[in-house]
Amino acid sequence: MGHVARVAEEAGIVTVIIAADTFRERLEAMRVPRLLTTPFWMGRPLGRAGDGETQRETLLAGLRLLET
Numbered sequence: 001m002g003h004v005a006r007v008a009e010e011a012g013i014v015t016v017i018i019a020a021d022t023f024r025e026r027l028e029a030m031r032v033p034r035l036l037t038t039p040f041w042m043g044r045p046l047g048r049a050g051d052g053e054t055q056r057e058t059l060l061a062g063l064r065l066l067e068t
Contacts, residue, residue: 002030009033016062018045034065 005015019027021037038045038058047054
């Protein structure tokens with residue numbers, strides 16, 4: 001995932017990786033351009049199924065990273 005983000009960025013495509021906090025160290029070691037980690041389980045980095053409000057807030061936090 002981190003390597004794909006770097007290749008996309010080199011091609012001019014802006015990326016944000018949203019991942020479970022479990023993967024923080026690995027993704028930071030890959031030096032991804034923009035990373036948002038969450039406290040949620042692997043496979044559900046946006047939040048629990050059916051929790052639209054949390055999922056929306058997580059996505060908006062990821063989009064805000066594009067401003068920096």
